[in-house]
Amino acid sequence: MAGFSIFMNEVLSQSDHEYLKQMKLHNFKGVFTSMHIPEDDASQYHERLLALAKTTKSLGLKLMIDISNDALEQAGFSLQNLKALRSIGVTGLRMDYGISMQKIAEISHEMTVSLNASTLTSDEITELQNADADFKNLEAWHNYYPRPETGLGREWFEQKNNQLKHWGFKVVAFVAGDANLRGPLYQGLPTLEEHRYQNPLAAELDLLQLGVDEVYVGDGGLSNKTQEQHQEYYQNRIVVLHAKKFDMSSEVHKLVFQTHEQRQDVARDVIRSEEAREQCDFVVEPRKKQKRSYGSITLDNQLYGRYMGELQIIKNELSADEKVNVVAEICSKDRGLLRWIEPGQKFRIEDGE
Numbered sequence: 396m397a398g399f400s401i402f403m404n405e406v407l408s409q410s411d412h413e414y415l416k417q418m419k420l421h422n423f424k425g426v427f428t429s430m431h432i433p434e435d436d437a438s439q440y441h442e443r444l445l446a447l448a449k450t451t452k453s454l455g456l457k458l459m460i461d462i463s464n465d466a467l468e469q470a471g472f473s474l475q476n477l478k479a480l481r482s483i484g485v486t487g488l489r490m491d492y493g494i495s496m497q498k499i500a501e502i503s504h505e506m507t508v509s510l511n512a513s514t515l516t517s518d519e520i521t522e523l524q525n526a527d528a529d530f531k532n533l534e535a536w537h538n539y540y541p542r543p544e545t546g547l548g549r550e551w552f553e554q555k556n557n558q559l560k561h562w563g564f565k566v567v568a569f570v571a572g573d574a575n576l577r578g579p580l581y582q583g584l585p586t587l588e589e590h591r592y593q594n595p596l597a598a599e600l601d602l603l604q605l606g607v608d609e610v611y612v613g614d615g616g617l618s619n620k621t622q623e624q625h626q627e628y629y630q631n632r633i634v635v636l637h638a639k640k641f642d643m644s645s646e647v648h649k650l651v652f653q654t655h656e657q658r659q660d661v662a663r664d665v666i667r668s669e670e671a672r673e674q675c676d677f678v679v680e681p682r683k684k685q686k687r688s689y690g691s692i693t694l695d696n697q698l699y700g701r702y703m704g705e706l707q708i709i710k711n712e713l714s715a716d717e718k719v720n721v722v723a724e725i726c727s728k729d730r731g732l733l734r735w736i737e738p739g740q741k742f743r744i745e746d747g748e
Contacts, residue, residue, distance in 0.1 A: 398609065399612040425459060501526075510534070513555065573614075573728075594728050596625055634736050636708075640746060667705065687712065693707045
């Protein structure tokens with residue numbers, strides 16, 4: 396992910412400062428905030444923006460502000476004096492309704508401007524061209540959608556991104572967070588509706604595949620586990636999966652809860668561990684057979700002969716097999732990550748309890 400959100404509905408707390416530092420350490424590059432959320436008291440934005448911008452500037456983080464002209468003026472700033480905003484550490488403005496294409500073109504010569512990716516039209520592009528906008532400083536940011544069932548659909552989103560790319564825009568979109576969800580609905584802030592309750596990393600990888608250049612967390616927080624997943628994926632190319640274990644011996648626990656590597660010859664129905672069978676130096680006794688559901692972690696027992704110790708994660712539902720023990724299951728939140736385990740991809744199973 397490129398960035399995350401910090402909202403100004405409250406005074407920036409010490410925990411907010413720590414969160415900003417922590418996200419910077421996890422390789423996040425930018426912060427998004429909004430100055431026209433109906434539930435907020437806009438008169439409080441001035442001091443809160445100064446505090447947020449001071450911190451992002453000190454950490455070397457970009458700061459994109461979603462604005463309306465009225466909210467900006469209520470906070471003591473103006474589009475007529477962009478130098479004041481730049482001086483405190485604001486690096487970009489996201490503009491929507493009520494600001495003319497002529498004004499946006501003028502501002503694009505002084506700082507980054509993001510436009511509403513979902514509603515941008517060819518006529519507006521023509522207006523910007525005629526107004527001599529600096530397109531190198533223009534970006535297209537999609538909305539996030541607090542209300543369930545109002546997020547964008549996949550097919551339309553992909554078509555829109557192709558159009559935006561044709562116009563030469565960098566495209567940015569949002570995934571929902573999994574901590575400190577934004578009120579008043581607390582239902583996540585994704586761009587795509589199908590991502591609303593998904594693992595943020597899985598949603599991010601999906602957005603990148605759909606032509607998005609940068610992904611921001613819409614909500615106010617990522618859990619520590621998700622931050623770890625993000626860091627491990629981008630720094631070490633390891634997919635971290637959390638699992639609920641069933642009753643198991645210490646030997647089975649050691650074999651399951653470690654770093655594995657998917658075989659190069661990818662199976663249709665399962666993710667196969669390259670190493671587990673060779674590492675299995677004990678007898679795996681048969682257990683009561685169980686149906687193998689999506690996300691189940693299985694271990695072949697001694698009835699499978701030379702396959703004893705084969706560890707698999709189920710991708711397509713399979714029937715029960717007396718030769719296969721179901722020993723754990725990937726937590727529901729992380730199952731969306733399974734599709735991103737590629738040939739030769741390392742993945743680590745951690746105890747999710």
